Amino acid sequence: MKPLESVFNARCVAVVGASANPEKTGHIILKNIIEGGFAGRIYPVNPKAEEILGLPCHASLSAIDGPVDVVVIVVPSKFVPDVMEEAGGKQVSGAVVISGGFGETGNEELERRIVAIAERYGTRIIGPNCQGFNYTPNRLCASWPLVTKSGPIAVISQSGTVGAAIEMWAEQAGIGISGFVALGNAADVNETDLIDLFKEDPNTRVISLYIEGVQDGRRFMESVRSAREKKPVVVLKPGTTQKGARAIQSHTRSIAGRDEIFEAVTRQLGIVRARTITELFDYSLALGFMDKPKGNRLLIVTSSGGSGIIATDAAEQNGIRVVDLPGQLAAELKQALPPQCVVANPLDLTGDAKAERYRVAADIAVQYDAVDSILLIFGDPIPGACEVVNDLKEKTDKRIVVAYLGGGQTEEQEKLKLHRSGTPVFPTPERAVAALRVLLS
Amino acid sequence: MKPLESVFNARCVAVVGASANPEKTGHIILKNIIEGGFAGRIYPVNPKAEEILGLPCHASLSAIDGPVDVVVIVVPSKFVPDVMEEAGGKQVSGAVVISGGFGETGNEELERRIVAIAERYGTRIIGPNCQGFNYTPNRLCASWPLVTKSGPIAVISQSGTVGAAIEMWAEQAGIGISGFVALGNAADVNETDLIDLFKEDPNTRVISLYIEGVQDGRRFMESVRSAREKKPVVVLKPGTTQKGARAIQSHTRSIAGRDEIFEAVTRQLGIVRARTITELFDYSLALGFMDKPKGNRLLIVTSSGGSGIIATDAAEQNGIRVVDLPGQLAAELKQALPPQCVVANPLDLTGDAKAERYRVAADIAVQYDAVDSILLIFGDPIPGACEVVNDLKEKTDKRIVVAYLGGGQTEEQEKLKLHRSGTPVFPTPERAVAALRVLLS
Numbered sequence: 001m002k003p004l005e006s007v008f009n010a011r012c013v014a015v016v017g018a019s020a021n022p023e024k025t026g027h028i029i030l031k032n033i034i035e036g037g038f039a040g041r042i043y044p045v046n047p048k049a050e051e052i053l054g055l056p057c058h059a060s061l062s063a064i065d066g067p068v069d070v071v072v073i074v075v076p077s078k079f080v081p082d083v084m085e086e087a088g089g090k091q092v093s094g095a096v097v098i099s100g101g102f103g104e105t106g107n108e109e110l111e112r113r114i115v116a117i118a119e120r121y122g123t124r125i126i127g128p129n130c131q132g133f134n135y136t137p138n139r140l141c142a143s144w145p146l147v148t149k150s151g152p153i154a155v156i157s158q159s160g161t162v163g164a165a166i167e168m169w170a171e172q173a174g175i176g177i178s179g180f181v182a183l184g185n186a187a188d189v190n191e192t193d194l195i196d197l198f199k200e201d202p203n204t205r206v207i208s209l210y211i212e213g214v215q216d217g218r219r220f221m222e223s224v225r226s227a228r229e230k231k232p233v234v235v236l237k238p239g240t241t242q243k244g245a246r247a248i249q250s251h252t253r254s255i256a257g258r259d260e261i262f263e264a265v266t267r268q269l270g271i272v273r274a275r276t277i278t279e280l281f282d283y284s285l286a287l288g289f290m291d292k293p294k295g296n297r298l299l300i301v302t303s304s305g306g307s308g309i310i311a312t313d314a315a316e317q318n319g320i321r322v323v324d325l326p327g328q329l330a331a332e333l334k335q336a337l338p339p340q341c342v343v344a345n346p347l348d349l350t351g352d353a354k355a356e357r358y359r360v361a362a363d364i365a366v367q368y369d370a371v372d373s374i375l376l377i378f379g380d381p382i383p384g385a386c387e388v389v390n391d392l393k394e395k396t397d398k399r400i401v402v403a404y405l406g407g408g409q410t411e412e413q414e415k416l417k418l419h420r421s422g423t424p425v426f427p428t429p430e431r432a433v434a435a436l437r438v439l440l441s
Numbered sequence: 442m443k444p445l446e447s448v449f450n451a452r453c454v455a456v457v458g459a460s461a462n463p464e465k466t467g468h469i470i471l472k473n474i475i476e477g478g479f480a481g482r483i484y485p486v487n488p489k490a491e492e493i494l495g496l497p498c499h500a501s502l503s504a505i506d507g508p509v510d511v512v513v514i515v516v517p518s519k520f521v522p523d524v525m526e527e528a529g530g531k532q533v534s535g536a537v538v539i540s541g542g543f544g545e546t547g548n549e550e551l552e553r554r555i556v557a558i559a560e561r562y563g564t565r566i567i568g569p570n571c572q573g574f575n576y577t578p579n580r581l582c583a584s585w586p587l588v589t590k591s592g593p594i595a596v597i598s599q600s601g602t603v604g605a606a607i608e609m610w611a612e613q614a615g616i617g618i619s620g621f622v623a624l625g626n627a628a629d630v631n632e633t634d635l636i637d638l639f640k641e642d643p644n645t646r647v648i649s650l651y652i653e654g655v656q657d658g659r660r661f662m663e664s665v666r667s668a669r670e671k672k673p674v675v676v677l678k679p680g681t682t683q684k685g686a687r688a689i690q691s692h693t694r695s696i697a698g699r700d701e702i703f704e705a706v707t708r709q710l711g712i713v714r715a716r717t718i719t720e721l722f723d724y725s726l727a728l729g730f731m732d733k734p735k736g737n738r739l740l741i742v743t744s745s746g747g748s749g750i751i752a753t754d755a756a757e758q759n760g761i762r763v764v765d766l767p768g769q770l771a772a773e774l775k776q777a778l779p780p781q782c783v784v785a786n787p788l789d790l791t792g793d794a795k796a797e798r799y800r801v802a803a804d805i806a807v808q809y810d811a812v813d814s815i816l817l818i819f820g821d822p823i824p825g826a827c828e829v830v831n832d833l834k835e836k837t838d839k840r841i842v843v844a845y846l847g848g849g850q851t852e853e854q855e856k857l858k859l860h861r862s863g864t865p866v867f868p869t870p871e872r873a874v875a876a877l878r879v880l881l882s
Binding site for chain 1: 464466469541542545546570572585586587598599600601602603604605606608609651653677679680681682683684685688689691692693717718719744745746747748749750751753754757758763780781783785787789791792793795820821822846847848849850851852868869870871872
């Protein structure tokens, strides 16, 4: 079999079933590959068109003059075996079969045929019946929607939509992803192959999984165990209710399995389990950007009294200690801060606090052993928040967790700057605390 | 006392402590009143400036020629009593005291003084030590950040930041708010006065509260009981942990009270209790836009198999029944939909579904009694989603709940259109289901 790396690092990509109709998937994917900035060769294949999106069309894969590394296939399922044969003949490394109409609709026979062809030539298959893949280090978005920002998260998903949602949120926040692969029917490439791949990928700092079931439990456990030596793994696996488990069988024909067993496996392997799509995103951010704090002692610093209280409740409920300030720290803070500040934990800098007051307070606090992490909640339009955080991170090995809310356009700007400089920003105190809990787990 | 309505419907507003320095609160508020589109008269007051933001400055409140309905006060606390005297002399209806340095810093005496002056003249006080108020029907954003979009939610908050966060999310989503009031120290106007106000406000469909404690339990219960006859009330009240409760005393000097008691009161009054800021927003959306479904039987319709499973788990865990499809409904759907669709509940329209397929499926489903609500999860870039939802809502009295994710720019456009036409869109299946649970409660 061709190495999976050569699929992700392809230099020449063909789209079989490329379309001039902007509503067709064969158009959208071609457009995303072009607009994503892929620097290699792009070949639309469509016997009925002269050119699409400014690129000359080819009548077939075989008609392309020169090598092809990856072929994205968007033609009806019955034509896929012929395309696979051509792909094999051209020594294509990977076929990304977007088309549905295979095992998921009862056409197991057709699915077995394309797998057999692929095996004969050593071609890897992503899919069929999938939303493609995206690998930002190679600027290759053979999927939708268009996501181009590079970041630390690799998303492996049995649901195109769940993966795309994570991609989109990461893109909008200016965080980005390293890769995204929609498994589809996983006729060849499955979750384990991709864990093995992203484990070695230097662009990936965290592996995020949406899976409904596991094809080979033993191999999955081996892969994850080995991956966990290098990077964190987060998983969202539904099917915790009877009806959910039944729906899984209709969707990907996976066996959901008993949830207690999967839960035990995740604990044993040190996988972080997300309970919602939002958690999958938040925990990926936290683990993709931050290391484990030394302990569970937290100082909350904020201009928003209410947010500080909410964070306190959330922390205490999650086993994170909102420690009492040591006398000397309290005394130093009292001396340095204006009198309206409430020197306690949460440390309330009050509503007129600018970035500078956060800097003063945090600079003092990081010098004390009594605290392992500092949660900075910016609760107003506070310009300069990003610089305060970045300067602070240079000075300390304590964890600096950031939440920003209620800050209008300033918040948007500061959040983008913070994300670009590698600090995740959570939109509420509760989500920031939940992320910290996961770092501690 | 002057009626509170005349504060919110002010025609002439003065800002005492208006500043030319863009970083000062006295600048930001003046700017927001101007840029928010307030159609009445705006008077900056600052003895040292000729004009600010293009408006002529006045040396004092008394120097203004003509009536003033509302004065926003941003000068240091020690000058506030004099301003209050002038305000009284000018028969001002309301003084919005942004300035801190009163009860919250131990200056109870100063706070009592301004209350006494206000009582003498009948002036209402919002604050002191607060983030002002915003009333979109009057385009009067005497607060920050600038929020102008009119919508059904009235936010009453003991935390400026929590209120501002709700405002901002509502603004960004194109949903908007009716009003926002930051209580600050609530020396005069408190949560109960505002519940009484927004209860009668025709622009408000839901009252959202962030409170840390209640000043007068009996009056609060009476107000809420009366408000509940007209509209829903959602509340976020932290202080559920010991340390959280202690932090509340430092922040607003409220007594958090025993949480079990507050919980019992909310149940008795039919208040929906949010557990996080996100829930406060989501539940306000749901209750501000949607009525209670007839029962708890749900049909899930989606192009995203994974999202359907996640929604199924969430519903079943929340006591919402993902009902088995009646035989006749299943038969009708099978006939009308392409063969790859999984006709079950969740109804999986599969990844190539366009808006039209949602329409076909939903049009059939609404004719069956077996279902009380339909959750439409758009899990792809699906143009036309908004029209399908709106047409459907005209045809049925079932609840139509919408989630949209993984849809790139199309999602953003459709979401905005849906929000403008009065349908809330939730960003994940889990949040949509939680909102439905609240409608049912």
